[in-house]
Amino acid sequence: MNTVTTPQHLPDPPKPATRHFRAEKFDFWSFFFSGLTGLATLFILGILATILLNILVNGWSAISWHFVSTIPKKDFFDAKTTGVLPMIVGTSFRVIVMTIFVIPVGVITAIYLTEYAPNTSIITRIIRAAVNNLAGVPSIVFGLFGLGFFINFVGKNLDLVLNNTNAVWGQPALLWASLTLAVMTLPVVIVATEESLKAIPPGLREASLALGATKLETILRVVLPQALPGIMTGGILAVSRAAGEVAPILFTGVAYYMASLPTHLSDQFMDLGYHVFVLSTQSPNIDQTRPILYATVLVLLFLTFALNLVAILIRARVRKKLRALG
């Protein structure tokens, strides 16, 4: 362009017509309230950041390999000799056993709800209502349920049938804690799996059916492989939720102290979340306990939060896919 030769005295060329048909008038109250909601968002993120940073900074300085890999003595409030190995093992065990029970049941229920269930039938609506309700039952009520059903009913009768003289199953145990958690996390798995099943284009199913596959074959060979990321999300979310829960295991399996690692499903176990509770409420000297408390919280948060982050990222991708479809 020959801008250099443009005469200086000519008026500016008229501006091109704007694409804004609406006059952008500044409205103070709109600005004020928009800002307020923005601040609310910021505040929530601030809380999140404060909690995480506080734990990360204080926990990082207190954590060590020795701490993570030591079985503590009876007096686990002593910062020098304590460790959290049995708690890590206990929490992992109960979560793994839980996964074995909850994933198949949750996935099959989700398959029924999306692939088979007639949408309007009463039974489908009752199942959905039950799933929603299960998600809202307070965690402590699951603990009571575990005590009343698994231990006092199933366990005691199992002991009678097996002729155990001492209570083997009719007492708090790893298995009962895991089963209680499995009942609690069932809705998490169902909802996540259902979401991912719905995101699969119907065309895939129709193509498979048109090629002569049966409905079951279509589900097993076409639908499920596609839904795998979503099922994994559900599993991870369930694991991260269960790993941090303390209330359901209070009466169903957790131990205040155990000298050895749990080796059998009927053993009690130590638990990270419960240990955080014990350290922060029963400590004889909270100032001395604080470093190990922070370190324990950091380990727990690593187990639950890191998993959660992964799940949320996968879920965001699944949702994007879902939105793109319709």
Place this chain on the structure above:
Amino acid sequence: MGIQRGHQARPGEWLAEKFIFLVSLSAILMVLLIFLFVAREALPVFFGQTNTALVQTPIPPDELEKHSPAELQAYLGVTPDQYAKMKPAMLRDLMEVKVEEQNDIPDDFRNDPDARINTTEWKYLLRAHQWTDYHKPEYIWQPVGQIQKYNIIPLVVGTLKVTLVGLLFAVPLAVGAAIYVSQLARPRLREILKPAIELLSGIPSVVVGFFALIVMATVLQSLFHYQTRLNALVAGLALGFAVIPVIFSIAEDALTSVPRAYTQAALALGASRWQTAWQIVLPAALPGVFAATVLGFGRAIGETMIVLMVCSASVMSWSVFDSARSITTTIAAEMAEAVSGGPHYRILFMLGALLFAATFVSNMIGDFVIHRFKQKLEGKR
């Protein structure tokens, strides 16, 4: 249609379908089992079959045959199941133990009218009673000691107090953030903000409780200079942290599902983005926001570890600067000490059943409102 023809042509397929259907019923089964088994342990309280009166008229073991089984069950504090399994000789032994127990009661209790009261009657569970050495009728939860006092009103008040503080804190923040994220933020920002806020739900409640106990309690006390360091305010605010992601998710979902035509029409008429969000989208999504609050309430009254760690003394007071003991806390803290099958144990299960009923109702209301809301938006009503 495959089901009708299929079971002859492909029995395997037919069986698998039936199996899938049966497994999917497990969610219903679990809800029923939870209700059944929590209520089962609490039934004696509902039917008035427990008796905590310290001083009872002793029945001599020789008079075993003169009394009906029901009388004896109540007298000995055994369930019908246990009673049916006992042989007469064992019953006699139990009755002798009971007589000895009665003889061992200190004299000052023998003259105390409170010692003759069955404190698990509904009258004493719900209404104020003037206990010996108290100057006026009071609501007291004190399950240990010779005379156990099981008034549940302080626990209900404690639960509501903490829950209300939590909701007053969480609802404006969560709904405000939901409006911002769904209506005002740019799409790219929204993609980041939504999962970030939902991350808050990934923090275990025991960690939130720990943070409230170790950090927040101290900070808040130095800000407001109140007496009790661990009070309902701290617990309520911490509870708010746990409830925010619940309310946010549901409210954001409801706001987003308002048809874009509403928003575009308002903007075309010259409304600002805020005016559209506040006057068009929010009213349209109001049932969803209401449901979010109700579901948040259900989550808050059921939250255990936060309140358990932050405050636990049961005092009958509505002040947020006093301590509070919620129903969940009571169950969590006392179940380990309660004798299995005893009155304390039964009352704790009764509290659990109440809690279950309360959350059941609030979940039902929340889900129903959301269901209607979605149907209305889809024009299916």
